[in-house]
Amino acid sequence: MQLRGYGQGGPDRLDATFAALADPTRRAILARLASGEASVGELAEPFAMTQPAISKHLKVLERAGLVSRGRDAQRRPRRLEAAPLAEASQWLEEYRRFWEATFKHLDALLDELKAGEAKRGRAKRRGADR
Amino acid sequence: MKNAGALQITTPTEREILITRAFDAPRRLVFDAYTRPELLKRWLFGPDGWSLAVCEIDLRVGGTYRYVWRRERDGTDMGMGGVYREIVVPERLVATERFDESWYPGEAVGTIVLVEEGGRTTLTQTMLYESREARDTALKSGMDEGLGAGYDRLAGILASLQTDGDARD
Numbered sequence: 001m002q003l004r005g006y007g008q009g010g011p012d013r014l015d016a017t018f019a020a021l022a023d024p025t026r027r028a029i030l031a032r033l034a035s036g037e038a039s040v041g042e043l044a045e046p047f048a049m050t051q052p053a054i055s056k057h058l059k060v061l062e063r064a065g066l067v068s069r070g071r072d073a074q075r076r077p078r079r080l081e082a083a084p085l086a087e088a089s090q091w092l093e094e095y096r097r098f099w100e101a102t103f104k105h106l107d108a109l110l111d112e113l114k115a116g117e118a119k120r121g122r123a124k125r126r127g128a129d130r
Numbered sequence: 131m132k133n134a135g136a137l138q139i140t141t142p143t144e145r146e147i148l149i150t151r152a153f154d155a156p157r158r159l160v161f162d163a164y165t166r167p168e169l170l171k172r173w174l175f176g177p178d179g180w181s182l183a184v185c186e187i188d189l190r191v192g193g194t195y196r197y198v199w200r201r202e203r204d205g206t207d208m209g210m211g212g213v214y215r216e217i218v219v220p221e222r223l224v225a226t227e228r229f230d231e232s233w234y235p236g237e238a239v240g241t242i243v244l245v246e247e248g249g250r251t252t253l254t255q256t257m258l259y260e261s262r263e264a265r266d267t268a269l270k271s272g273m274d275e276g277l278g279a280g281y282d283r284l285a286g287i288l289a290s291l292q293t294d295g296d297a298r299d
Binding site: 018022051086091092094095098099100101102103105106107108109110111113114 | 141147151154157173
């Protein structure tokens with residue numbers, strides 16, 4: 001797998017960020033690191049997961065530039081790198097806000113259309129009774 | 131609308147954006163809303179201050195459509211159009227899409243699938259771009275401010291990640 005682009009801005013990083021965020025365990029790891037750095041052992045604790053399994057997730061997060069390693073040779077604590085997360089989240093958030101607002105308008109229109117049909121249905125039935 | 135579903139946006143492949151949303155309405159009404167100009171103008175009118183000034187639809191395979199959004203305050207136009215590739219009433223619509231200003235390279239293909247159950251309709255809307263770069267440019271299109279969130283916004287994002295983690299337990 002090519003590693004071009006990781007650690008810089010641009011399309012590869014955005015994709016890697018989305019892939020990294022797609023997994024609930026990885027999101028939970030990021031949330032934990034938001035409170036401060038932690039070693040692999042400390043990160044593995046709350047999950048029913050082995051350290052190698054957590055390390056796999058950490059690799060994905062590191063390749064996306066979301067997590068970096070501290071210098072303590074013994075513990076190699078992981079820490080959260082905020083910038084790529086903020087970038088990707090911001091784009092997605094704006095895009096999402098546009099579609100949320102747009103679909104709310106569609107909700108309102110659909111309500112009107114349904115009400116209109118119901119009204120015509122009642123009128124039809126009244127007409128048929130005559 | 132009481133039972134509308136939550137919006138989901140994902141990027142299942144490097145060239146796609148996938149949107150999922152449920153509506154509290156039968157799918158033929160949702161399909162109508164997507165294909166009749168007089169209805170489209172009432173919901174796909176863009177951000178605040180914009181309207182769908184032009185909406186022309188020739189609803190047949192090979193037929194074209196054209197939308198032009200207009201900003202009220204200065205008359206700025208944003209036009210887009212394409213060709214219908216597949217039409218299956220009331221469940222499937224596939225059309226190409228290209229903006230006049232072409233801020234993402236190439237042409238995109240939009241696919242809309244409607245599935246109805248018990249009077250509720252789930253919409254799956256996929257936008258397929260020619261390249262990852264085009265897809266990412268399209269995704270960033272909503273941004274008017276520059277990149278780089280403040281840490282207060284980051285705190286909000288991380289708080290929502292925490293909620294996801296809690297919900298999982």
